[in-house]
Amino acid sequence: MNIAQNIYRKLFKEFGKQHWWPGETTEEIIIGAVLTQNTNWGNVVRAIQNLKTADALSFERILRLSPQKLSNLIRPSGYFNIKEKRLRSVVQYFMERCGADFEQLALIPTEELRRELLSVHGVGKETADSILLYALGRAVFVIDAYTMRIGRRHGFLNEDDDYESARAFFERALHKDISLYNEYHALIVRLGKEFCRPKPRCENCPLNRGEFFMFQKT
DNA sequence: GACCAGGCACATC
DNA sequence: GATGTGCATGGT
Numbered sequence: 001m002n003i004a005q006n007i008y009r010k011l012f013k014e015f016g017k018q019h020w021w022p023g024e025t026t027e028e029i030i031i032g033a034v035l036t037q038n039t040n041w042g043n044v045v046r047a048i049q050n051l052k053t054a055d056a057l058s059f060e061r062i063l064r065l066s067p068q069k070l071s072n073l074i075r076p077s078g079y080f081n082i083k084e085k086r087l088r089s090v091v092q093y094f095m096e097r098c099g100a101d102f103e104q105l106a107l108i109p110t111e112e113l114r115r116e117l118l119s120v121h122g123v124g125k126e127t128a129d130s131i132l133l134y135a136l137g138r139a140v141f142v143i144d145a146y147t148m149r150i151g152r153r154h155g156f157l158n159e160d161d162d163y164e165s166a167r168a169f170f171e172r173a174l175h176k177d178i179s180l181y182n183e184y185h186a187l188i189v190r191l192g193k194e195f196c197r198p199k200p201r202c203e204n205c206p207l208n209r210g211e212f213f214m215f216q217k218t
Numbered sequence: 219g220a221c222c223a224g225g226c227a228c229a230t231c
Numbered sequence: 232g233a234t235g236t237g238c239a240t241g242g243t
Binding site: 039040043075078079080083 | 237238239240241242
């Protein structure tokens with residue numbers, strides 16, 4: 001049992017299954033992945049609800065909306081002028097690539113798909129990997145701000161680790177398992193929200209209990 | 219009122 | 232290629 005596996009076991013025991021990604025369709029998951037960039041999920045829910053109410057929670061409908069109409073619907077998620085363009089470009093990519101028939105992507109290797117996604121305006125590593133894992137069912141470990149902060153505080157990531165080295169840390173340590181990656185990232189977000197905020201520094205963090213104490217940095 | 223939230227593109231050095 | 236900055240809402 002390595003560190004990454006041990007942390008997972010501890011988190012799952014503490015929090016249980018997280019039922020991620022919250023979203024009913026593949027299109028909704030992809031839309032949410034863009035809207036949640038640097039934004040509280042609660043605000044994303046409002047934006048998605050607006051799209052749903054406007055009967056615009058689909059790729060085809062989104063492309064029909066004017067920039068002004070779309071940005072107004074997603075306003076609660078913040079950065080709405082930026083995200084209007086990003087969402088449109090992501091939707092456009094998928095419509096051109098597979099017509100929103102995601103089965104058509106089944107034979108494309110994950111790394112190739114990842115490169116394509118990263119070339120789309122508004123899609124960085126976390127958004128690409130969230131889409132790959134949660135929308136397209138590819139075994140890619142998603143790193144986010146919580147992962148980096150938790151990893152550094154608890155000493156299993158170094159200060160100079162970046163997105164790719166953090167991803168390599170988890171992917172090397174774990175079996176290549178979609179549902180494991182899915183659950184693990186969700187658990188990290190849960191831990192981050194409840195115990196590992198920028199300040200105050202965590203005090204009752206589950207990772208500091210029992211055999212994990214040794215990994216904690218001051 | 220300050221801080222934070224499931225980032226990213228772009229400018230500048 | 233590293234570092235800084237703008238983007239914006241809503242909760243605590």
